[in-house]
Amino acid sequence: MLLSNPQGLKSARHDTAAGLRGEQQPQDNAALPQPVLNHVGTSTIKIYPNPTTGMLTVEVTGLEPAMQNTLVVYTVEGKEVFALSRLTGRDVVLLGAQPAGVYIMRISLGGVASEYKIIKE
Template identity: 30%
Template sequence: MKFIIYFLFLLIACASSYAQSNQAIVMKYDANGNRTNKKVITLSQTRSLSESQDEEIFENEFIGEKEIRVYPNPTKGQLQIKIIGTNANLPKTITLIGMNGTILIRKSASDNDYTLDLSPLSSGMYILSVQMEDMKKEFKIIKE
């Protein structure tokens, strides 16, 4: 498990030069840790969205049969986390990890809709980990 985390941080550190040039690398992995998809995306700094449009900008990710939506990404402060297809009382752990590997935020949540305030943090890339039961999903978060 530590190897996967170190490997992930190494990949993100290598990708930091892309983020500085308004590009990011998005990689997807299967349950065994094998990379299944790699995509370079260009981030736009000039877009302006209303709050109603922000809710529509997310990528569907799944833990088993449970859907997780994390939006908006990139974010300027408030990050929304919605979990669909699970009991609201199921305990969840939400962890935000900095690029140097330090845990910046760790919260226990029982609600399926959660808001994480990133406004006090500096601009950059972070790893968001959502864990429920024995399943975990990680997201690359960009704070503008």
């Protein structure tokens, strides 16, 4: 789903039955966490592990030097708890000090924003 806000920023929301964008396939009848994998334009976003105990890795391929990009994590109430003003291609998100619960990660790449549900155990 592509949304637009008053500032003209386009936003793609990625929700599935599991609340994640990407493939979540149980193996051997066990629900093993799989990385969230998403393609945004020429970039690929990979987020793992999800659920997490506090440290997430975010890998973005296809970043261009001039491309504006940001990553922000919010509580479901909208409070910002973590932010990166520039992604490097492989970044670590630290949520260890945050309580267990559901968080929203918003990644903006070149004016297109995507949101991901993050589970903190």
